[in-house]
Amino acid sequence: MDGCFDMMHYGHCNALRQARALGDELVVGVVSDAEIIANKGPPVTPHHERMVMVKAVKWVDEVIADAPYAITEEFMKKLFEEHSIDYIIHGDDPCVLPDGTDAYALAKKAGRYKQIKRTEGVSTTDIVGNVLHPPLIDSCFPPFPMVAMRLGFIVFVSLHCMLLLFFSSLI
Structure with missing residues:
Protein backbone atom coordinates (compact mmCIF):
# COMPACT_ATOMS: atom_id res chain seq x y z
CA MET A 1 0.00 0.00 0.00
CA ASP A 2 1.12 3.56 -0.53
CA GLY A 3 -0.19 7.03 0.19
CA CYS A 4 0.50 10.58 1.24
CA PHE A 5 -0.70 10.08 4.84
CA ASP A 6 -0.79 13.84 5.37
CA MET A 7 -2.40 14.89 8.66
CA MET A 8 -2.77 11.23 9.62
CA HIS A 9 -6.28 10.35 10.86
CA TYR A 10 -8.35 7.27 11.65
CA GLY A 11 -9.32 6.89 7.98
CA HIS A 12 -5.65 6.27 7.19
CA CYS A 13 -5.40 3.77 10.06
CA ASN A 14 -8.51 1.95 8.88
CA ALA A 15 -7.04 1.72 5.36
CA LEU A 16 -3.83 0.25 6.78
CA ARG A 17 -5.86 -2.25 8.83
CA GLN A 18 -7.81 -3.35 5.75
CA ALA A 19 -4.64 -3.63 3.66
CA ARG A 20 -2.92 -5.75 6.32
CA ALA A 21 -5.93 -8.11 6.40
CA LEU A 22 -5.24 -8.94 2.73
CA GLY A 23 -1.87 -10.56 3.45
CA ASP A 24 0.73 -11.73 5.92
CA GLU A 25 2.85 -8.58 5.85
CA LEU A 26 2.17 -4.92 5.04
CA VAL A 27 4.78 -2.79 3.28
CA VAL A 28 3.74 0.87 3.02
CA GLY A 29 5.19 3.47 0.68
CA VAL A 30 5.01 7.08 1.88
CA VAL A 31 4.86 9.59 -0.97
CA SER A 32 7.60 12.24 -0.96
CA ASP A 33 6.92 15.92 -0.31
CA ALA A 34 8.03 16.83 -3.85
CA GLU A 35 5.58 14.34 -5.40
CA ILE A 36 2.71 15.63 -3.26
CA ILE A 37 3.52 19.25 -4.17
CA ALA A 38 3.58 18.36 -7.87
CA ASN A 39 0.23 16.52 -7.74
CA LYS A 40 -1.86 17.95 -4.89
CA GLY A 41 -0.16 21.01 -3.41
CA PRO A 42 2.11 21.27 -0.37
CA PRO A 43 1.62 18.75 2.44
CA VAL A 44 0.91 19.97 5.98
CA THR A 45 3.01 17.27 7.65
CA PRO A 46 6.67 16.87 6.56
CA HIS A 47 7.76 13.55 5.01
CA HIS A 48 9.91 12.38 7.94
CA GLU A 49 6.99 12.88 10.37
CA ARG A 50 4.58 11.04 8.05
CA MET A 51 7.09 8.16 7.90
CA VAL A 52 7.23 7.94 11.72
CA MET A 53 3.43 8.05 12.06
CA VAL A 54 2.86 5.31 9.46
CA LYS A 55 5.56 3.11 11.01
CA ALA A 56 3.88 3.52 14.43
CA VAL A 57 0.65 1.89 13.21
CA LYS A 58 0.50 -1.69 14.50
CA TRP A 59 -0.54 -3.21 11.15
CA VAL A 60 2.53 -1.84 9.31
CA ASP A 61 5.58 -4.11 9.00
CA GLU A 62 7.81 -1.97 6.80
CA VAL A 63 7.82 1.59 5.46
CA ILE A 64 9.37 2.70 2.16
CA ALA A 65 10.38 6.37 1.85
CA ASP A 66 9.78 8.56 -1.18
CA ALA A 67 7.16 6.48 -2.97
CA PRO A 68 6.02 8.09 -6.22
CA TYR A 69 2.52 9.58 -6.38
CA ALA A 70 1.86 7.63 -9.59
CA ILE A 71 2.93 4.00 -9.77
CA THR A 72 5.76 3.59 -12.29
CA GLU A 73 7.19 0.43 -13.87
CA GLU A 74 10.49 1.07 -12.10
CA PHE A 75 8.81 1.39 -8.70
CA MET A 76 6.66 -1.72 -9.30
CA LYS A 77 9.77 -3.71 -10.21
CA LYS A 78 11.48 -2.52 -7.00
CA LEU A 79 8.44 -3.50 -4.92
CA PHE A 80 8.05 -6.95 -6.46
CA GLU A 81 11.76 -7.85 -6.50
CA GLU A 82 13.25 -6.13 -3.44
CA HIS A 83 10.26 -6.22 -1.10
CA SER A 84 8.51 -9.36 -2.37
CA ILE A 85 5.06 -7.77 -2.37
CA ASP A 86 2.14 -9.39 -4.15
CA TYR A 87 -0.17 -6.42 -4.72
CA ILE A 88 -0.35 -2.66 -4.72
CA ILE A 89 -3.31 -1.61 -2.57
CA HIS A 90 -5.26 1.64 -2.53
CA GLY A 91 -8.65 2.90 -1.38
CA ASP A 92 -11.69 3.11 -3.64
CA ASP A 93 -11.38 6.90 -3.84
CA PRO A 94 -10.15 8.06 -7.26
CA CYS A 95 -6.46 8.91 -7.44
CA VAL A 96 -6.11 11.03 -10.56
CA LEU A 97 -2.98 12.78 -11.80
CA PRO A 98 -3.06 16.42 -12.97
CA ASP A 99 -3.30 15.19 -16.59
CA GLY A 100 -6.44 13.19 -15.73
CA THR A 101 -4.89 9.72 -15.82
CA ASP A 102 -5.22 7.07 -13.11
CA ALA A 103 -2.19 6.96 -10.78
CA TYR A 104 -2.64 3.17 -10.45
CA ALA A 105 -3.18 2.34 -14.14
CA LEU A 106 0.05 0.32 -14.48
CA ALA A 107 -0.62 -1.80 -11.39
CA LYS A 108 -4.18 -2.46 -12.59
CA LYS A 109 -2.97 -3.39 -16.08
CA ALA A 110 -0.42 -5.79 -14.57
CA GLY A 111 -3.14 -7.46 -12.48
CA ARG A 112 -1.28 -6.51 -9.28
CA TYR A 113 -3.82 -4.07 -7.82
CA LYS A 114 -6.24 -4.58 -4.91
CA GLN A 115 -8.77 -2.06 -3.71
CA ILE A 116 -10.04 -1.43 -0.19
CA LYS A 117 -13.01 0.60 1.08
CA ARG A 118 -12.41 4.25 1.90
CA THR A 119 -13.54 5.28 5.39
CA GLU A 120 -16.56 7.52 4.86
CA GLY A 121 -16.86 10.79 6.74
CA VAL A 122 -13.19 11.52 7.32
CA SER A 123 -10.54 12.98 5.05
CA THR A 124 -7.62 15.36 5.22
CA THR A 125 -9.64 17.75 3.03
CA ASP A 126 -12.50 17.73 5.58
CA ILE A 127 -10.08 18.34 8.46
CA VAL A 128 -8.49 21.32 6.66
CA GLY A 129 -11.98 22.65 5.86
CA ASN A 130 -13.01 22.46 9.52
CA VAL A 131 -9.85 24.30 10.57
CA LEU A 132 -10.43 27.08 8.02
CA HIS A 133 -14.19 27.31 8.72
Whole structure:
Protein backbone atom coordinates (compact mmCIF):
# COMPACT_ATOMS: atom_id res chain seq x y z
CA MET A 1 0.00 0.00 0.00
CA ASP A 2 1.12 3.56 -0.53
CA GLY A 3 -0.19 7.03 0.19
CA CYS A 4 0.50 10.58 1.24
CA PHE A 5 -0.70 10.08 4.84
CA ASP A 6 -0.79 13.84 5.37
CA MET A 7 -2.40 14.89 8.66
CA MET A 8 -2.77 11.23 9.62
CA HIS A 9 -6.28 10.35 10.86
CA TYR A 10 -8.35 7.27 11.65
CA GLY A 11 -9.32 6.89 7.98
CA HIS A 12 -5.65 6.27 7.19
CA CYS A 13 -5.40 3.77 10.06
CA ASN A 14 -8.51 1.95 8.88
CA ALA A 15 -7.04 1.72 5.36
CA LEU A 16 -3.83 0.25 6.78
CA ARG A 17 -5.86 -2.25 8.83
CA GLN A 18 -7.81 -3.35 5.75
CA ALA A 19 -4.64 -3.63 3.66
CA ARG A 20 -2.92 -5.75 6.32
CA ALA A 21 -5.93 -8.11 6.40
CA LEU A 22 -5.24 -8.94 2.73
CA GLY A 23 -1.87 -10.56 3.45
CA ASP A 24 0.73 -11.73 5.92
CA GLU A 25 2.85 -8.58 5.85
CA LEU A 26 2.17 -4.92 5.04
CA VAL A 27 4.78 -2.79 3.28
CA VAL A 28 3.74 0.87 3.02
CA GLY A 29 5.19 3.47 0.68
CA VAL A 30 5.01 7.08 1.88
CA VAL A 31 4.86 9.59 -0.97
CA SER A 32 7.60 12.24 -0.96
CA ASP A 33 6.92 15.92 -0.31
CA ALA A 34 8.03 16.83 -3.85
CA GLU A 35 5.58 14.34 -5.40
CA ILE A 36 2.71 15.63 -3.26
CA ILE A 37 3.52 19.25 -4.17
CA ALA A 38 3.58 18.36 -7.87
CA ASN A 39 0.23 16.52 -7.74
CA LYS A 40 -1.86 17.95 -4.89
CA GLY A 41 -0.16 21.01 -3.41
CA PRO A 42 2.11 21.27 -0.37
CA PRO A 43 1.62 18.75 2.44
CA VAL A 44 0.91 19.97 5.98
CA THR A 45 3.01 17.27 7.65
CA PRO A 46 6.67 16.87 6.56
CA HIS A 47 7.76 13.55 5.01
CA HIS A 48 9.91 12.38 7.94
CA GLU A 49 6.99 12.88 10.37
CA ARG A 50 4.58 11.04 8.05
CA MET A 51 7.09 8.16 7.90
CA VAL A 52 7.23 7.94 11.72
CA MET A 53 3.43 8.05 12.06
CA VAL A 54 2.86 5.31 9.46
CA LYS A 55 5.56 3.11 11.01
CA ALA A 56 3.88 3.52 14.43
CA VAL A 57 0.65 1.89 13.21
CA LYS A 58 0.50 -1.69 14.50
CA TRP A 59 -0.54 -3.21 11.15
CA VAL A 60 2.53 -1.84 9.31
CA ASP A 61 5.58 -4.11 9.00
CA GLU A 62 7.81 -1.97 6.80
CA VAL A 63 7.82 1.59 5.46
CA ILE A 64 9.37 2.70 2.16
CA ALA A 65 10.38 6.37 1.85
CA ASP A 66 9.78 8.56 -1.18
CA ALA A 67 7.16 6.48 -2.97
CA PRO A 68 6.02 8.09 -6.22
CA TYR A 69 2.52 9.58 -6.38
CA ALA A 70 1.86 7.63 -9.59
CA ILE A 71 2.93 4.00 -9.77
CA THR A 72 5.76 3.59 -12.29
CA GLU A 73 7.19 0.43 -13.87
CA GLU A 74 10.49 1.07 -12.10
CA PHE A 75 8.81 1.39 -8.70
CA MET A 76 6.66 -1.72 -9.30
CA LYS A 77 9.77 -3.71 -10.21
CA LYS A 78 11.48 -2.52 -7.00
CA LEU A 79 8.44 -3.50 -4.92
CA PHE A 80 8.05 -6.95 -6.46
CA GLU A 81 11.76 -7.85 -6.50
CA GLU A 82 13.25 -6.13 -3.44
CA HIS A 83 10.26 -6.22 -1.10
CA SER A 84 8.51 -9.36 -2.37
CA ILE A 85 5.06 -7.77 -2.37
CA ASP A 86 2.14 -9.39 -4.15
CA TYR A 87 -0.17 -6.42 -4.72
CA ILE A 88 -0.35 -2.66 -4.72
CA ILE A 89 -3.31 -1.61 -2.57
CA HIS A 90 -5.26 1.64 -2.53
CA GLY A 91 -8.65 2.90 -1.38
CA ASP A 92 -11.69 3.11 -3.64
CA ASP A 93 -11.38 6.90 -3.84
CA PRO A 94 -10.15 8.06 -7.26
CA CYS A 95 -6.46 8.91 -7.44
CA VAL A 96 -6.11 11.03 -10.56
CA LEU A 97 -2.98 12.78 -11.80
CA PRO A 98 -3.06 16.42 -12.97
CA ASP A 99 -3.30 15.19 -16.59
CA GLY A 100 -6.44 13.19 -15.73
CA THR A 101 -4.89 9.72 -15.82
CA ASP A 102 -5.22 7.07 -13.11
CA ALA A 103 -2.19 6.96 -10.78
CA TYR A 104 -2.64 3.17 -10.45
CA ALA A 105 -3.18 2.34 -14.14
CA LEU A 106 0.05 0.32 -14.48
CA ALA A 107 -0.62 -1.80 -11.39
CA LYS A 108 -4.18 -2.46 -12.59
CA LYS A 109 -2.97 -3.39 -16.08
CA ALA A 110 -0.42 -5.79 -14.57
CA GLY A 111 -3.14 -7.46 -12.48
CA ARG A 112 -1.28 -6.51 -9.28
CA TYR A 113 -3.82 -4.07 -7.82
CA LYS A 114 -6.24 -4.58 -4.91
CA GLN A 115 -8.77 -2.06 -3.71
CA ILE A 116 -10.04 -1.43 -0.19
CA LYS A 117 -13.01 0.60 1.08
CA ARG A 118 -12.41 4.25 1.90
CA THR A 119 -13.54 5.28 5.39
CA GLU A 120 -16.56 7.52 4.86
CA GLY A 121 -16.86 10.79 6.74
CA VAL A 122 -13.19 11.52 7.32
CA SER A 123 -10.54 12.98 5.05
CA THR A 124 -7.62 15.36 5.22
CA THR A 125 -9.64 17.75 3.03
CA ASP A 126 -12.50 17.73 5.58
CA ILE A 127 -10.08 18.34 8.46
CA VAL A 128 -8.49 21.32 6.66
CA GLY A 129 -11.98 22.65 5.86
CA ASN A 130 -13.01 22.46 9.52
CA VAL A 131 -9.85 24.30 10.57
CA LEU A 132 -10.43 27.08 8.02
CA HIS A 133 -14.19 27.31 8.72
CA PRO A 134 -14.99 25.83 12.14
CA PRO A 135 -18.50 24.37 12.46
CA LEU A 136 -18.89 26.49 15.65
CA ILE A 137 -19.25 29.63 13.52
CA ASP A 138 -22.38 28.30 11.80
CA SER A 139 -23.92 27.26 15.12
CA CYS A 140 -23.51 30.79 16.53
CA PHE A 141 -26.15 32.12 14.15
CA PRO A 142 -29.43 30.22 14.65
CA PRO A 143 -32.05 30.57 11.91
CA PHE A 144 -34.35 33.38 13.16
CA PRO A 145 -37.20 34.89 11.11
CA MET A 146 -36.12 38.23 9.64
CA VAL A 147 -38.85 40.07 11.60
CA ALA A 148 -37.37 38.93 14.90
CA MET A 149 -33.88 40.15 14.06
CA ARG A 150 -33.09 43.50 15.61
CA LEU A 151 -29.81 45.31 15.25
CA GLY A 152 -29.00 45.05 18.98
CA PHE A 153 -29.55 41.29 19.03
CA ILE A 154 -27.42 40.74 15.92
CA VAL A 155 -24.58 42.82 17.35
CA PHE A 156 -24.79 40.92 20.67
CA VAL A 157 -24.71 37.49 18.98
CA SER A 158 -21.86 38.53 16.68
CA LEU A 159 -19.80 39.90 19.56
CA HIS A 160 -20.53 36.80 21.66
CA CYS A 161 -19.36 34.50 18.83
CA MET A 162 -16.20 36.51 18.25
CA LEU A 163 -15.35 36.33 21.96
CA LEU A 164 -16.02 32.57 22.03
CA LEU A 165 -13.75 32.03 19.03
CA PHE A 166 -11.05 34.28 20.46
CA PHE A 167 -10.97 32.57 23.88
CA SER A 168 -11.21 29.06 22.42
CA SER A 169 -8.17 29.80 20.26
CA LEU A 170 -6.16 30.56 23.42
CA ILE A 171 -6.77 27.10 24.89
